Amino acid sequence: MKVNFQDTKVAFKHRSNSDLQFAKWIFKLMGNPRLTNLMTGLTLFALKINFPVSWIVKPTIFKQFCGGTSIQDSDPTYRMLASNGIEAILDYSVEGQEEEKSFNHVHDELIRLIENAKQHSKVPTTCLKVTGLARFALLEKVNENKELSQEEKLEYNNVVQRLDRICKKAHDLGVKIYIDAEESWVQIAIDRLAEVMMKKYNDKSAIVFTTLQMYRHDKLQYLNDLIALSRKENYRLGVKLVRGAYLEKENERAIELNYPTPTQPNKESTDRDYDQALTTVVENIDVVEVCAGSHNEKSAEHLVELLEKHNLPKDHDHIFFSQLYGMSDNISFNLATNGYNVSKYLPYGPVKDTLPYLIRRAEENTSVAGQMGKELQLILTEISRRKQ
Numbered sequence: 364m365k366v367n368f369q370d371t372k373v374a375f376k377h378r379s380n381s382d383l384q385f386a387k388w389i390f391k392l393m394g395n396p397r398l399t400n401l402m403t404g405l406t407l408f409a410l411k412i413n414f415p416v417s418w419i420v421k422p423t424i425f426k427q428f429c430g431g432t433s434i435q436d437s438d439p440t441y442r443m444l445a446s447n448g449i450e451a452i453l454d455y456s457v458e459g460q461e462e463e464k465s466f467n468h469v470h471d472e473l474i475r476l477i478e479n480a481k482q483h484s485k486v487p488t489t490c491l492k493v494t495g496l497a498r499f500a501l502l503e504k505v506n507e508n509k510e511l512s513q514e515e516k517l518e519y520n521n522v523v524q525r526l527d528r529i530c531k532k533a534h535d536l537g538v539k540i541y542i543d544a545e546e547s548w549v550q551i552a553i554d555r556l557a558e559v560m561m562k563k564y565n566d567k568s569a570i571v572f573t574t575l576q577m578y579r580h581d582k583l584q585y586l587n588d589l590i591a592l593s594r595k596e597n598y599r600l601g602v603k604l605v606r607g608a609y610l611e612k613e614n615e616r617a618i619e620l621n622y623p624t625p626t627q628p629n630k631e632s633t634d635r636d637y638d639q640a641l642t643t644v645v646e647n648i649d650v651v652e653v654c655a656g657s658h659n660e661k662s663a664e665h666l667v668e669l670l671e672k673h674n675l676p677k678d679h680d681h682i683f684f685s686q687l688y689g690m691s692d693n694i695s696f697n698l699a700t701n702g703y704n705v706s707k708y709l710p711y712g713p714v715k716d717t718l719p720y721l722i723r724r725a726e727e728n729t730s731v732a733g734q735m736g737k738e739l740q741l742i743l744t745e746i747s748r749r750k751q
């Protein structure tokens with residue numbers, strides 16, 4: 364059975380008329396690439412000179428894409444999603460930290476998040492970025508397999524300990540933890556850490572999930588390797604499948620430093636590998652648990668068809684569809700209404716710290732043809748439906 368992703372009545376049932384007018388305004392604003400670039404540049408400059416930006420960011424783009432500034436602050440959104448059959452994955456959106464003090468703070472917040480998820484969710488899940496727990500330059504060095512100094516060895520050991528404590532806590536409380544994928548020049552380091560944690564903690568079910576960016580031309584092979592490894596070593600593989608959020612950055616760096624880009628030659632190849640990855644995980648669903656993190660309707664349809672083809676229940680506990688808060692409610696709410704497992708990443712944190720995430724959302728939506736127009740179109744359809 365097909366799910367109707369164009370049903371805007373279901374998609375926006377949680378939005379008041381004024382919410383819709385607000386979303387229309389935001390998406391119109393972000394649909395203008397020149398304006399988005401200008402705003403991004405100004406925001407980055409303001410941050411550099413310590414000029415406060417919260418007053419403009421918080422009531423606009425932050426309101427659209429984030430739950431709040433703290434776990435408590437995000438509670439109403441968390442509850443709203445839960446009451447619509449959607450699991451909220453609170454995402455402490457702090458990245459690019461540089462000091463041990465900040466990493467320890469992120470660690471402590473993640474422990475609180477795990478406890479909070481356990482208390483409030485049916486399928487408790489959290490997520491993290493390794494760059495929130497480790498210095499970027501250190502991860503780069505590990506990624507390149509460079510010799511670490513004695514001091515760096517100690518520093519890296521602290522990173523592993525922090526991650527291990529988080530995964531152990533998640534394991535003890537039965538909370539799933541998605542390790543996000545980041546730039547390719549730190550991703551090998553992140554992949555290795557995720558593999559170690561999966562092997563250690565995914566004994567009975569998938570607690571730790573690694574993330575595969577299918578805009579990378581080598582990730583389909585990696586998925587097959589991971590499946591073979593988890594079968595051989597007898598642990599459950601947890602994978603979040605995404606297309607990848609750093610396309611322009613990846614390509615620009617590859618040109619600048621003169622190496623072949625790790626990304627696919629075009630969008631079609633990314634789409635092909637993404638859908639093939641879904642097929643592969645469903646064919647191996649006895650050992651894999653998957654989160655399909657995507658706003659692509661065709662991929663969501665593909666996964667719906669795969670479930671049907673393999674006679675799997677819509678709410679198979681190894682299969683989750685997931686979108687980002689503030690985007691693609693037409694997919695999330697229609698899937699949830701039809702009985703599928705759905706979650707939404709719900710970022711939160713101090714406004715200043717969420718800026719890299721918000722800038723990525725803005726850039727992604729202007730650079731990747733279609734998404735912003737699609738969101739706006741759906742909102743306009745619902746506004747006019749309500750007028751009839």
Ligand SMILES: Cc1cc2nc3c(=O)[nH]c(=O)nc-3n(C[C@H](O)[C@H](O)[C@H](O)COP(=O)(O)OP(=O)(O)OC[C@H]3O[C@@H](n4cnc5c(N)ncnc54)[C@H](O)[C@@H]3O)c2cc1C
Pocket residue numbers: 542543544545574576578605606607608609610626627628629630631633655656657658659685686687707708727731734
């Ligand atoms: C729940 C969730 C979790 C996420 N977690 C992560 C994460 O951990 N790490 C991460 O990097 N991203 C993450 N993302 C973001 C994700 O990678 C995408 O940026 C975003 O979802 C857009 O892709 P899409 O599947 O929705 O589909 P679409 O909108 O159909 O595809 C857009 C994507 O296609 C790819 N693409 C576009 N043009 C080209 C081209 N010319 N050549 C090759 N590929 C191209 C890019 O990846 C682009 O983002 C997450 C998204 C969700 C919904």
